[in-house]
Amino acid sequence: MSQKFDVIVIGAGPGGYVAAIKAAQLGMKTACIEKFEDKDGNMALGGTCLNVGCIPSKALLDSAWKYHEAKEDFAVHGIGVENVTMDVPAMIARKANIVKNLTGGIAGLFKANGVTSIAGHGKLLANKQVEVTAADGTITVYDAENVIIAAGSQPIDIPPAPVDQDVIVDSTGALEFQAVPKRLGVIGAGVIGLELGSVWGRLGAEVTVIEAQDKFLPAMDEQVAKEALKIFAKQGLDIRLGARLTGSNVAKGEVTVSFTDAKGEQQMTFDKLIVAVGRRPVTTNVLAADSGVTIDERGFIYVDDICATSVPGVYAIGDVVRGPMLAHKASEEGVMVVERIAGKKNQVNYDLIPGVIYTHPEIASVGKTEQQLKSDGVAVNVGVFPFAASGRAMAANDTAGFVKVIADATTDRVLGVHVIGPSAAELVQQGAIAMEFGSSAEDLALMVFSHPTLSETLHEAALAVSGQAIHIANRKKR
Numbered sequence: 001m002s003q004k005f006d007v008i009v010i011g012a013g014p015g016g017y018v019a020a021i022k023a024a025q026l027g028m029k030t031a032c033i034e035k036f037e038d039k040d041g042n043m044a045l046g047g048t049c050l051n052v053g054c055i056p057s058k059a060l061l062d063s064a065w066k067y068h069e070a071k072e073d074f075a076v077h078g079i080g081v082e083n084v085t086m087d088v089p090a091m092i093a094r095k096a097n098i099v100k101n102l103t104g105g106i107a108g109l110f111k112a113n114g115v116t117s118i119a120g121h122g123k124l125l126a127n128k129q130v131e132v133t134a135a136d137g138t139i140t141v142y143d144a145e146n147v148i149i150a151a152g153s154q155p156i157d158i159p160p161a162p163v164d165q166d167v168i169v170d171s172t173g174a175l176e177f178q179a180v181p182k183r184l185g186v187i188g189a190g191v192i193g194l195e196l197g198s199v200w201g202r203l204g205a206e207v208t209v210i211e212a213q214d215k216f217l218p219a220m221d222e223q224v225a226k227e228a229l230k231i232f233a234k235q236g237l238d239i240r241l242g243a244r245l246t247g248s249n250v251a252k253g254e255v256t257v258s259f260t261d262a263k264g265e266q267q268m269t270f271d272k273l274i275v276a277v278g279r280r281p282v283t284t285n286v287l288a289a290d291s292g293v294t295i296d297e298r299g300f301i302y303v304d305d306i307c308a309t310s311v312p313g314v315y316a317i318g319d320v321v322r323g324p325m326l327a328h329k330a331s332e333e334g335v336m337v338v339e340r341i342a343g344k345k346n347q348v349n350y351d352l353i354p355g356v357i358y359t360h361p362e363i364a365s366v367g368k369t370e371q372q373l374k375s376d377g378v379a380v381n382v383g384v385f386p387f388a389a390s391g392r393a394m395a396a397n398d399t400a401g402f403v404k405v406i407a408d409a410t411t412d413r414v415l416g417v418h419v420i421g422p423s424a425a426e427l428v429q430q431g432a433i434a435m436e437f438g439s440s441a442e443d444l445a446l447m448v449f450s451h452p453t454l455s456e457t458l459h460e461a462a463l464a465v466s467g468q469a470i471h472i473a474n475r476k477k478r
């Protein structure tokens, strides 16, 4: 007879590993199946996020930022640094070490919580059975009361630029360059393209971003997107909007791409090309034909508000289902599903999932944008406060951008917080906390904020909603 678990999780990314730990904490007999192997052939937990996503990209962004600061910004503070050098292989090795520590940490957490870790490729069969194919081809079938599919996503490849992980790379390859490319092309001005372009741009690459859409960051608040485009252009990022890649040719270690834009057919040559045109859910070969779980035309598993599939006892979370492809969204769905299985009430608030782009300045947002609210016919009051008027930002010589608070014109309830500037991610999180508690702009305005902090910009933007900001001239009068 096959071994039976209360919960089997397929995939150990931030969705799957968090779900597995939570299930074990709630007393369920839990197994988590993971197929990802590190360079040494050992199973690596943590998924895209820990191995080739959030964490390694931020490790490199931070290294690159320190280099940039030493080279460009220290002088303003009266600090002279001669002969600033960089050692790209050392940066990559530092990143690899962080990844190793974190993935090892998950293995430790599995052990501490009693999660059974199973290495291999998992596939959901009928009747909540899960088949696992190990690296040596051995097949084992397990039974489960509940199955959670958390197989994540992978980069989309496009025919005009086939990835060879040498000259043309995806996001994974772009985290492994051993030297700074002189000319770097990036296809796609989305979150990943901008972050990876920033890493290598800060280290000295000439970066050109080719983006098919005419509008920059169309999902972001328009005012923020406009400011971002202005700042990136000033930083020397060459962003070509309305430019669709049509082909590429690799020869002699460089790549010549063809694209069409308003000026017609264009060509550019790069030393490396990063293809960052989005990610697709991993649902091929995860569901047997008779599993009963259904997917849409783009490969996403159909789920309801609580991540239940059409098969009772089978759930799907994270990048394999609708919604933003974000690690924190995946984790919260994992917790929600497991708590529901345990009979608890829990519902992810899909209206309040913050999103961040870790460029410099950072861009972050939570809630609705001004254009969304306008198209929904909601009357709003808006407060904006620039970092240029913040003492703390000035002290840090980091004054680009602003904080924007949007509140309902009738109830004053905060409906959106959008930030471009230093520590945007942290400031937006404060907005998210306030919004989760149903805060009005006035509630935020009445709070005491430490001085001098970047957080004061959120305070002032909340005050500006009703024309009461102190440290700028209010556009709106009380």
Ligand code: FAD
Binding pocket: 010, 011, 012, 013, 014, 015, 016, 033, 034, 035, 036, 046, 047, 048, 049, 050, 052, 053, 054, 055, 057, 120, 121, 122, 123, 150, 151, 152, 153, 171, 192, 282, 285, 286, 317, 318, 319, 320, 324, 325, 326, 327, 328, 329, 330, 358
């Ligand atoms: P994944 O993390 O993709 O994990 C799925 C796991 O399932 C993988 O380990 C995979 O090997 C395994 N798997 C798949 N199929 C099977 C199978 N059949 N059997 C066994 N195992 C299987 N998000 C953020 O929130 N913040 C960021 O800053 C951020 N930065 C990013 C930067 C980059 C470069 C990239 C690529 C992504 C970034 N993301 C970021 C997105 C984030 O990584 C994903 O949204 C998140 O990892 C999704 O979690 P998940 O658990 O759904 O899937």
Ligand code: AMP
Binding pocket: 158, 187, 188, 189, 190, 191, 192, 193, 210, 211, 212, 213, 243, 244, 245, 246, 276, 277, 278, 279
């Ligand atoms: P994201 O989905 O946020 O990762 O962003 C991916 C970006 O890539 C989107 O803005 C797409 O418009 C863009 N994109 C997709 N295909 C192409 C293409 N062939 N040429 C240029 N940009 C593209």
